Structures are given as C-alpha cells and as structure tokens.
Amino acid sequence: MKSENDIGRVSVKNGRYKIKGKFHIIEPNTPIFDDNGKLCGITNPRDMTYIHSYGGEAIFFESLSKGKLMASRCDNPKCDSKDSIFMPFRIYCPDCLRKNTVIDITDIAKKTAMIHSFIITERSGAFNTLKKPIKFINVEFEDVCTIFMGYLSVGEPKIGMRVVPIFQTKKPTYTIMDISWVPVGTSESELPDNFTF
Amino acid sequence: MIKFSDKQLKIPKMARPVYLATSGMSRFGRAFPTLRTEELCIEALTEAADFIKMTPAELKRYIHTAYYGHFADHFGDQLLGEAVIHDRLGLDPLGTIGVKTGGATGGSTIWEAIKAVASGYSDCALAMGWERMDEVPTDEGNHLISCAADKDWETPLGHIYTGYYAVMAQRYWQIFGKAEDSFRKIMAEIAVKNRGYARMNPHAHGGMKITVEDVINSPVVAYPLRALDCCLMSVGAACGVVCDEKTAYELTDNPLRIWIGAGSHTLRVADRRDMKIPLLPNEEPGLYDDLGKRFPGGDRYPGFSSFLAARIASYYVYNMTGVVDPCEDLDVIELHDAFTISDIQSYEDVGLRPYGEGRDYIESGDAYHTNPKTGKPGRLPSNLCGGLIGCMHAVGATGLMQIAEIGYHIWNRWADIHGDEKKWKKFGREKPKDWTDLQVKGAKRGLTISHAGVGSHVTATILMHPNHLLKED
Numbered sequence A: 001m002k003s004e005n006d007i008g009r010v011s012v013k014n015g016r017y018k019i020k021g022k023f024h025i026i027e028p029n030t031p032i033f034d035d036n037g038k039l040c041g042i043t044n045p046r047d048m049t050y051i052h053s054y055g056g057e058a059i060f061f062e063s064l065s066k067g068k069l070m071a072s073r074c075d076n077p078k079c080d081s082k083d084s085i086f087m088p089f090r091i092y093c094p095d096c097l098r099k100n101t102v103i104d105i106t107d108i109a110k111k112t113a114m115i116h117s118f119i120i121t122e123r124s125g126a127f128n129t130l131k132k133p134i135k136f137i138n139v140e141f142e143d144v145c146t147i148f149m150g151y152l153s154v155g156e157p158k159i160g161m162r163v164v165p166i167f168q169t170k171k172p173t174y175t176i177m178d179i180s181w182v183p184v185g186t187s188e189s190e191l192p193d194n195f196t197f
Numbered sequence B: 001m002i003k004f005s006d007k008q009l010k011i012p013k014m015a016r017p018v019y020l021a022t023s024g025m026s027r028f029g030r031a032f033p034t035l036r037t038e039e040l041c042i043e044a045l046t047e048a049a050d051f052i053k054m055t056p057a058e059l060k061r062y063i064h065t066a067y068y069g070h071f072a073d074h075f076g077d078q079l080l081g082e083a084v085i086h087d088r089l090g091l092d093p094l095g096t097i098g099v100k101t102g103g104a105t106g107g108s109t110i111w112e113a114i115k116a117v118a119s120g121y122s123d124c125a126l127a128m129g130w131e132r133m134d135e136v137p138t139d140e141g142n143h144l145i146s147c148a149a150d151k152d153w154e155t156p157l158g159h160i161y162t163g164y165y166a167v168m169a170q171r172y173w174q175i176f177g178k179a180e181d182s183f184r185k186i187m188a189e190i191a192v193k194n195r196g197y198a199r200m201n202p203h204a205h206g207g208m209k210i211t212v213e214d215v216i217n218s219p220v221v222a223y224p225l226r227a228l229d230c231c232l233m234s235v236g237a238a239c240g241v242v243c244d245e246k247t248a249y250e251l252t253d254n255p256l257r258i259w260i261g262a263g264s265h266t267l268r269v270a271d272r273r274d275m276k277i278p279l280l281p282n283e284e285p286g287l288y289d290d291l292g293k294r295f296p297g298g299d300r301y302p303g304f305s306s307f308l309a310a311r312i313a314s315y316y317v318y319n320m321t322g323v324v325d326p327c328e329d330l331d332v333i334e335l336h337d338a339f340t341i342s343d344i345q346s347y348e349d350v351g352l353r354p355y356g357e358g359r360d361y362i363e364s365g366d367a368y369h370t371n372p373k374t375g376k377p378g379r380l381p382s383n384l385c386g387g388l389i390g391c392m393h394a395v396g397a398t399g400l401m402q403i404a405e406i407g408y409h410i411w412n413r414w415a416d417i418h419g420d421e422k423k424w425k426k427f428g429r430e431k432p433k434d435w436t437d438l439q440v441k442g443a444k445r446g447l448t449i450s451h452a453g454v455g456s457h458v459t460a461t462i463l464m465h466p467n468h469l470l471k472e473d
C-alpha cells in the first residue's frame, strides 16, 4: 500500500487535471528460467492509476454518497420510449438520443425493489474490495424498464425477495460500491460499517 | 419495449459467393512459458497451408488483406499486437486491421474477412485469432476479463465477470430448469460429453474422462455453477482463409461455402429492455404466447435467460442460407459452451429447441456423436472437438477454431487432423488407447456460434459443401 501522502490524487483547475502523489510505482523486472535453468521470459511489473471522468453520470455517483438513488427518464414527446425510466442511469435516451431528465427514485426503490436474480461467489478478481462471499443481486423496480446490478449486504438472496437500498454515506468511495441492498425489515444496527438507509 | 425496423431486419446479402479454402490451429494450453504468440500463429497458418498441401509461402502469395482478432491487449501487454503478428507472418505491406469483440472475437474476425471477399475488395483474405492468457496470474486475469463489463457499473463489484454472468444462469436454472435435480444432471452431462470428446483432440487441453457425479461434486464456483461446468482459460491461435470462387478452386479442389451473421446486445446484462421474441424460420407466430404460463417468470424477453444477439445472428444467417430447421438442415455444430447452462440457453436462441425446452436437445441424445439412448448417430452432434469446456477458450482464437472443426467434418478429414500420432507427440500429449474417430459421416452442412460474455456480440457462421446448398444464390 502507498502511504497517505503518496496516494495519487487529482483536482481540476481551469478545466485541466492537476495531479499530486504517485501515479505509478517502479519495480525492477525479474528473469524467468525454465525447468532446465534456461532463460525463457521476464516479468514486467506495472502499477498505474487511471484518471476517469464520470461525465454526465457524475450526479448518479455523487447522489449515492448523499443516500439518494438517481435514475433518468426520457421526456421527449416524440419518442417511442417516452416515460421510460432507466436504471442503470443513461445520460441520453437510447432511442431518440435526447438528454434524459434526471429523477430521484429512492422512494420507488424503497417501496418496490425486488431481487430478479442473484449469485453467490467466493471468487473475485485482483483489486476486489468487497467482502467475500460476494452476494450479487439484480434488482427490479416498479415502472423502471431495466434492472440494476448490485450486492446484498445482509441475509441470503432469493428471487422475488423484497430489498431496500443502503448507502455508504459515512465514508463514500464515489463508486457503484456505495449502494448496497438489505432485506426489508433489516435494522440500522445490522448494516455494514459506514452505511445508512 | 424495443422494436426493430424492416431495414434493420433486412437479410444480409453478399455480393458474390465466399468460400473457406482452408483452416488451421495451434496446440492449445493453459500456459506456454517457452512459446511466443507469433510461434503459435505461425503454427496455425502452417497447418492451414499443410492442409491444402501448400507451403506457407505459397499460401501467403494469395492473401490480399488480413484480419486479426484478440480479445484483450491487456493480456499480451502489447498494443497493436495485430501489427506484430502481421509482420512476423511476413504479410507486410498488405492492408490489415484488428478486431475485438470479447468472446466473439474469432467469429467477428472472419466476419470482416468474409465481407472483404464478398464485396470484391479482396479475392483472398486471412482471418487469424489468438489469445495470450498466461501472462498474468489468474486473479489479475479475472480482473482484466471483468474490465470487459461496464467499468463504472459492474467492474468495481468484485472484479469478477462470473458475478455478472452467472446471475443469468441462476435465473434460467430457477425459471426454466425449475431447479430440478434432473436439470442439474443434464448440465453435468454436457460437461461429461465435451470433456470426453476433447480426449480425442490433440489440440485440446481439457480432455477428461469424468462422470456426472464428478461434475456435481466439483467445487462450487457460483451456485449452481461448479468448476467442471466452466470453460477453460487458454493460450493458442487459429485461422481461416476465405476466397472468392475462382481463387478458392486455385487453392484446393474442395473449398466450402461460408456465410455469417452477426448480432449484439447490451454489455450490461441488467440493462436489457423487454421485447417480443424475434422468430426463427422454424417458429410459428404464437409459439411463445403461453411461455410465461408454462414457466412462471419466463415471460420477460430476452430477460436474463436468453441471448438476443445469438437469436439475431441466427435469424440473419438462417435466412441467408435457407436453413429452416437447424436440426433437420444441419449435420454438425459447434456452440459457445462457456458454461454448461449457457450452452443450454443457446440451444433455444439458435432454434435447436423452442425457448424453455433446451434441455431436450441433450436428453434426446441429439447432441451426441453417438446417441447414448439408441446407439445410432446423434441427430445433430455438438462440440465434438470438446468445445470451450474441453478443448480451449483462447478467446480470440475460439470462433476460428470452431469453424475449422466444422470444416474438418464436411471435408471428411476429422480423423487426419485429430488422429495423427505425430501431432499428438509434437504437442507432448499422449494419444488415448481408446481414441475414437468422431467424424460425422456424410456431414454436408454445419453451424458455429461465436459469443461474447453476457451476449454483447454473437456471430453465427454456416458452412456448406458447395454441392449441398439449401437454396440457389
């Protein structure tokens, strides 16, 4: 782990990125020898930090840190998909390509969220920070035309189970990990650290 | 509800017939510490030249443009890897381009080559695909694969693609499989079948003699999927050479006709909107009116249980070629068996069975080389090379390997390719004492499905012996 001072951080000034800290760590490469002690390859260490713009989706990720679930809706009267609510949030309507209206569906989620499918796995890839086993769930909402990929933090998932969103408001990561789900009726004391309803 | 316009549903047309003149592939393995990618690509191209009794230099003189597919630059840690291979194959200064469509990369690569020939731009085009999945540890490999999911909405969740994919398996398992033991057994039978066939394939690295119990007792990856339900992670290369009619017959006396259709669907599995089921030529309107009644929860299409991209790719290619009922009109197929359950899902998408009834393709014995129920040849054998579960999944090469395998059956050369003692030895593998010739006797037409992840890209390729077409050009 890098020290607190070394962590790569980015700010924006006059429309440009300003970077501070270490964005890569140099580590020497090492040789690979085969069964007979002959050189057959080399390691190439690489450690990089990317700088990524959320663009028009930034409001979605920022809202999670404030305990709100934002979706988007096509309000174009001439579009076949008028009134479609998209979650995952889409900046533009995929049909008419007009900018969608940002709407708050926190209440719809609290009242209607239900598990559409799920999977429990002990496996993860490098860089995973979720607790294992990971309980992936897909959440459907009333009046929303798509389904949301997330994870369950309390209890065992079942298709058709009612769930409510919880948000990592106390120490947000500003990623999709800031929203999780728990079964209806879960008490505040059962929530993972840094999460609130 | 998504609707398609007539213009979007137009049956693709090729301006002139396209032929597959030859194919080749390297050995496949989990890791090759002493082989560079170019060595594997040269092995594949040399095999393709050998197959039509040419030297690589002779074959290369016909090639006019080259199409290269590999799924991830990250795996090989080489941007423009296509240019490296093109140079090492000695094909400069020909025009070349790289193709990337995840698991469907092999199919998409030959899609480009076929269009180049069909349009008249090239008379002979090379499609070559590979993957180098051994240059990072498995957990980093899993992270890289997860980067093929949506990087903001999915990847941070575990950095594990299985998590985004297996939710589809869960839904199919509960709604259409009804979570029954009998359905679990059918999934296992696919793993037994494909790993068993792979034992007869010297190129394969996942051949195993196992039982249904072995599969059901293998470690859980993501319930209901177990370790033996899942495909391999591989290194290797495969290629195909496609030509116009005149060039094809200059290269060989026995080229095959080739057609391809392609489809797509959202990268985010959860982001699928409902639509009416697009029907294939063997499906009557109204067929699915009561699907939700027969399978409660199964009324959402494509929902989490079907692959729209596979259905659309099949729709295009069946209509291009005159295939009405694939079980009737085709003799052998190679499907993208990334997982046993997704194999079953795809039986329905490509019309081997109606939606909801995929399991019957295995239960009936149709999918086997020899039907275990009757002892007679299977009606439409699938994945006789071992598929992704038993042979390999070197992502960019997979779709091209499948096409080569179907070609070998129609060329009636399956035993040459898979039985050759010298090849078994060269690949450092032991030919099994009970080696069996899996040639499908009299095969004239076949299908391959090349498929990416949760179904973002799919190609459907049809090969036919030119004397056994289903409709006039």
Ligand SMILES: [Zn+2]
Binding pocket: A074, A075, A076, A079, A080, A081, A082, A093, A094, A095, A096, A097, A098
């Ligand atoms: Zn719209």
